[in-house]
Amino acid sequence: MSAPRWMRALARPGARMLPPGEIEARAVVLPKGDRRRRPTTYLSASRFEEAMRCGWLARRENGLGLSADGQAALKAGTRGEDPDPAARHREMEDRSLITPDGSLRTARANRREGPLGPWLDGLEPHQRQAGERFISDYHQSTLMSPVTRNWSPTAQRRSEGRRKGPEDAAVSALAAKDRVMDALDALGPTFARVIEAALVHEDSAAALERRFGWAARSGRTVLGLALTRLAEIYRLV
Incomplete structure (x- = not known):
């Protein structure tokens, strides 16, 4: 199992995520954090909330980037482990x-x-x-x-x-x-x-x-x- 597409997109140099409500209802990942460019991928509001609860996102200049936990989850996904926050928070x-x-x-x-x-x-x-x-x-x-x-x-x-x-x-x-x-x-x-x-x-x-x-x-x-x-x-x- 690979890491989610939005994680891979956000891991690219300079990429930034804008939360839901900033430019549209979904969260968006922008190359180089440039609002003039077309988003490379999208994240629903519910999945954005899950990612925030997991601590996978951190504030960066011009938006959000992957936190240390987010980087670890990305690496776990590339190793075939399940990076889904729902699996990590099932009670x-x-x-x-x-x-x-x-x-x-x-x-x-x-x-x-x-x-x-x-x-x-x-x-x-x-x-x-x-x-x-x-x-x-x-x-x-x-x-x-x-x-x-x-x-x-x-x-x-x-x-x-x-x-x-x-x-x-x-x-x-x-x-x-x-x-x-x-x-x-x-x-x-x-x-x-x-x-x-x-x-x-x-x-x-x-x-x-x-x-x-x-x-x-x-x-x-x-x-x-x-x-x-x-x-x-x-x-x-």
């Missing part, structure tokens, strides 16, 4: 899924695939707990289909009580909906939109910045503030 857990009849089944899943997955490395414990609680309520509520994947790590396990029927599921869903709406009302319009964008629509940091017209690389900071406010509402801090 499996049991996750409960709600079926149409209200019962639960358990499946193994990667915790980093959920709405909080791209943000986990930069969150304080109370921020993560608040996000997980909101996601849990949202997935139990009537605001979405009950057959949608349940990312909530706090979802009830099959072994934690009797098997629930449709009537129980309906009551629980309505109560969860009330908790979601109460939390959004308490957050206020600005933070509520941020929480919905990140945890419901699963926008990346770059997508948040584009959606709300924020400065580049401010998405994580604002989401952190919104999650802290959510933690205060839940009395986690």
Whole structure:
């Protein structure tokens, strides 16, 4: 297995990467860092976020270049090892899924695939707990289909009580909906939109910045503030 094309392109002398939102929605690699020239390759916003979490990119003059870890990952790829950040950051857990009849089944899943997955490395414990609680309520509520994947790590396990029927599921869903709406009302319009964008629509940091017209690389900071406010509402801090 070879290293990703964007890594090989960025390793060329003088090459620079511009993050999503700089000149287009994707990250781009420019030869010699020259914005007048056509990009040699592109990187999606989600893969850009993964590369940043892995520490593969570092600030350079006129953009981003490969960090020491990025150079090591490039060499690993050329040796046939897997440089995919998803393989390096796979953390499996049991996750409960709600079926149409209200019962639960358990499946193994990667915790980093959920709405909080791209943000986990930069969150304080109370921020993560608040996000997980909101996601849990949202997935139990009537605001979405009950057959949608349940990312909530706090979802009830099959072994934690009797098997629930449709009537129980309906009551629980309505109560969860009330908790979601109460939390959004308490957050206020600005933070509520941020929480919905990140945890419901699963926008990346770059997508948040584009959606709300924020400065580049401010998405994580604002989401952190919104999650802290959510933690205060839940009395986690």
